[in-house]
Amino acid sequence: MALLELENVQTSYGAIRALKGISLTVEQGEIVTLIGSNGAGKSTTLKTISGLLRPSAGEIRLGGQRIDQLPPHRVTELGIGHVPEGRRIFPRLTVAENLEMGAYTLSEKNAVADGIERSFKLFPRLRERAKQLGGTLSGGEQQMLAMARTLMMKPKILMMDEPSMGLAPILVEQIFEIIAQLNQTGVTILLVEQNALKALDVAHRGYVIQTGEIALDGPAAALRADPSVRLAYLGEI
Amino acid sequence: MNAIKKGLKSALSWPAHRFAQLLTAERTALVTALLVTVLASAYQVAAPASGLAILCTLGAALALSYAGIKPWLRVVLMTFLLLGVLPYAGTLNPGVSSLMIQMFIYIALALGLNLVVGFAGLLDLGYIAFFAGGAYVYSIFASSQAAKFLPWFAANAPQGLGGWWFWAALPLALLVAAFMGIALGLPVMRMRGDYLAIVTLGFGEVIQVIARNLDTPINITGGAPGIAPIQAPTLFGMDMGQPTSLYYIGLVFVVLTAIAMYRIEHSRVGRALAAMREDDIAARAMGVPLVKMKLLAFATGASFSGGMGMLFAVKQHFINPDTFGFMESIGILAMIILGGLGSIRGVIVGAAAVTLLRFQFLPDLSALSANWGLPSAIDLTKYQPLIFGLILIVMMIYRQDGLIPATRRKENIAALEGPLPVPAGGTGTSVAK
Amino acid sequence: MEEGLRILPQILISGLVIGFLYAVVALGYTMVYGVLEFINFAHSEIFMFGAFIGFEVLMFLQKTSLLTTLPMVISLILTMLAAMIFSGALGWTVERLAYRPLRGAPRLVPLISAIGVSFFLQDAARIIWEALRGNWQLAVPPLYTGVLTMGPWQVAGAPLQLQVPYGAIVIMVSGLIMMFSLIWFVNKTKVGKAMRAVAQDRSTAALMGVNVDRIISTTFVIGGALGGAAGSLFAIRYTSITPYIGFILGVKAFTAAVFGGIGNLAGAVIGGLLLGIFEALGTAYLGPLTHGALKGPEYKDIFAFLILILVLVFKPAGLLGRTVGEKV
């Protein structure tokens, strides 16, 4: 049984149908990437999974359990960590407080202290900034904080929405290295990216989403080789 | 709880024009329209002071406005009701005229406020201040008040300027109110919706405090006792102060206001206001001069209010600061929200309904209960603020577009400010359905 | 002017007292605004209900003659507690019925609904207490009625004496306690941090596992309880209440909140104090300064609105606040 399953999920904004029936699976330990052009429905898919949007049809299952009718905080409690598009750091909480918020669902006594320690090990830059307000960090630092914050909750699956957006190339490299690294420590990852090349490099499998529908799917390498994908998303001829 | 909710929902979701569909087939429409007109007229003349009769006559006028008959016939029949039947009933009982003038005043006020709130999306809670402005401009010089601080008046016109002053004061009142609108508008233009609401509320209070206190050191406003008696306008030597004749002035004011509103809505300015209301950044990008447009809306809405203030002063023969309180501003807001924000027909119906309720049915009820020694607990007049409050809450929750929604854009109120940038995370249901 | 300066200390005390009342009510506005960016127009009516509940408790204590036998502090705590519980529950109910269904609607929609709630509650109080007590204008049984007299001291050759009613001291002390516990709560507790997170980014807070609805409810309960506490303090200090005590006080308290920087708890208190002091100074000195042309007590109500307009135009962030409308 797959860790996360979407079956014919449909989501609308008012009269506009953004998702017309998405089906996908993420297995334990995998990196799965969802690529597609602007407005294809990538972010909508993630928001629907995490409960920010409610699907009008279809089923979403986490480890076999239906989660498509749950409010977002319940979905989070069940183990889905969502790093939203644009980082969405709490600008007027300190870095440490931002991390604490990540551990909001954990009740163990040392969860916060341990988690913060782990985060600082993973992202040493954050340790220096611990007392600073989140809003004062640079883009790259914010992305690190956003990932660290979601990792605080020890999610069963980490969903990342455009982690490379707006970052300098050198930082993009770093971010993808960290993603690979995280995966090696056993974190399952669902990655939404516009930078399809990088995403397919790091992922095991991929889905191509087009105007609310899955157009193609398969192992990352196969997608990379697919001429239509190369033409549309990889900027190659 | 759910049953109540459902009931409320269905009660409030009737489409206003469904019953008028009866009138759409050409021939039946003609017959029904004539029948409705005749029946309403007969009832009105037979029982002039009855609130029910007035309700029927106004209902008939509303139904005719939907009727699928020739437009010229529509106009003729409605004119017959408004210029024939109602004024005639007014000569039988001036109470009818008095009520109708009050209704005209509120309709015009509501239309003016609708320009600001409905068209331009600026919530103004101090709208009554402009009304007060117009009323005072007229009253000070149409009574012995001017003589109290201007020596010229004391020597030449100790009782005020006389009936002609009404017509001369009209443009002045419009100007003064428009100026007040700009004076309020300039500092608040860049404020967000809810701040704007609070500041306009404060402005209304400030105007009231000033009106109350400007009897010293120079007695300009007459202070708390107000100004009385106020001279009535004259037209070709005729006294227009009694309700029966004032009715016509009121009707003219309302018709002109309604026409003006219709023209504005369908003009370049109206489209610019609509664009601004939906998305001010996009509107600016398209070259709509935001500040100018907002000020224009404020000033125009205010000037309508000022003009009606004059009529109000004439009708009352007396004004004082208490009359221009926050409750009045809320009353007018309730009218446009009940009727349908941005919908001219809806606003007219909302204003008429609230006026009838407040000035006819509720006082009737309390007089009845006083007459028969009924327990005063059933006296609904007592619950007026409660009823207003409920109207606002229930309309917001179940029917944000009002009884007769604007045709141009159904989700009118939803466009007041544009949706919040972040969808409500907690409920999760608010964006996708 | 000599005479004018002589009364200055007493005038400042008056200003501080009324200022603390504004401050306590302002805390409620600023709490809700901080989290929801929404002016809870009905807060002034929740305050008013607090005063009426305080009245009922004191009436009960008087009837059972506990008022004279119990230590005054216990009576005070009982009164405030009851008012806080009731007003907290009222705040919760109002949010649940009149605001939550409108979550996500344009900003003006809940505002209009809140105005409706305000009218509804005002009238409801009138109807309820007319039925309960035959009158809606009530005389509150006295609790802290005495006056603390300080001095007289010899200042510049004449005696100077200062007076502070005990009821006013109660308001000031409770106001400070409330402010500091609130600041502690919001900054140090898990729920407080969640509140701030919800205030800054609701959907991301939800992604952190925060039950946004519950946090918002909590905010309204705390805001309501603050209003209730303020109401009962009002009843104790001024011993005369009507359903209409809320409106003008509410507008002024909101002004205080904006003045200090809305969303900022310490700002609300500072704004309240400054507004109270301005008003007291205006009452006493506007007349002499304008040679009697403008009478202080007649114009003092305009100060709040002038301050409001000036602050919003020139420093919308308020004294201590951050830029309003910032949203990353």
Added chain:
Amino acid sequence: MKRLLGALLSLSMILVIAGCGSASSNPCDNSGGKLIKVKIASITPLSGGQASLGTAIANGAKIAVLDRKAELEKAGFSLGCAPLDDQADPIIGGNMGSRAVGDKEVVGVVGTLNSGVAKTIAPLFKAPSLVMVSPANTAIVLTQSGYGSYNRIVASDAFQGAGAARATKDTVKAKSVYVLHDKTEYGQGFAVEYVKEAKKISLLVANGEGEGINPKDTDFSALITKIIASKADAIFYGGIYDTASLIFKQADEQGYKGYFVGGDGLDDPTIVKNSGNAANRVFYTSVADNVYGSEAGKSFVARYKKQNGPNDPPTYAVYGYDCAQVIIEALLSYGKQNPGKTPTREDISKLVRATKGFKGLAGEVSFDANGDNPVAKVYLFQVKDSKYPGVALGAIQ
């Protein structure tokens, strides 16, 4: 909304039908036989904040109609009443005035409670010469504006204010007074007249022309500090008891030792209940002596209670009663002179204006050329032993 209206309508219909069923018990009914049908309307607040006073006036008028029914029928009139509700609001009041004009059977109007409402209604009554007798209006302007058919049985502000000023000097023995008012028509009108008289009798007003306060305020400590600094012997307050008691109490708390003076606005138990220790230093004037103390007064109270339930009527009830009596007297005198003829409104208006020396329950009524009652009296009261009502110290000359 339509549904709500519908519900309201059907409710009112039911009330009407229910009303017709029990017509005989209604004193306001005038459907009897071949007599000339006439009505006395009352325009007072029957709902809203001042409903208790307004209802008392309407009920008082109703008692008068009941009391004189037989006598009137003998004179050929079937008299009814028509209570109208002005909600103490000039806007609604104006409407009700027009409706009274529209009801052709109405020959006289008892009302209004509020001077502001009267200012709106009186001009409407001028042309049809509909007579109005007010039990409560004190604004001076009402009888000075040529409204024609307007009369009142109570003393105007000028009379009351002057009386209060003289009482402050002679009875309270104050040398200087700090004058406050609540910036309402009533309070300010009263205070202005008070100051006028004070200047005449060289009673020092410590703050010039007096100062207004906001009656919605609750904290007056800054103001009181100023008052104490002014060393005034007394505080005069033109306004209503609720705010007055707050000011008095806070003044006492802050150590003010002088006296407190006010008008009939203070004439309410609240002034004793809410003023704390200050209560026993309160003087107030009132237009009414203790009317319910007399035999006739007691009998009126009994009839009132029989008709309107167990509560004691407020003083205004007897004023409403007297106003209606004045109109009834005019009707009777018309009937005597013109038996069988239907009086015009103008006839009644003239006859009412000609009233001289009518002995009402609350006092004597005569009308001068402007409709003022020159024989109306003002009484001075002092609160003693924290009891309401205060002790009457007699009429002020």
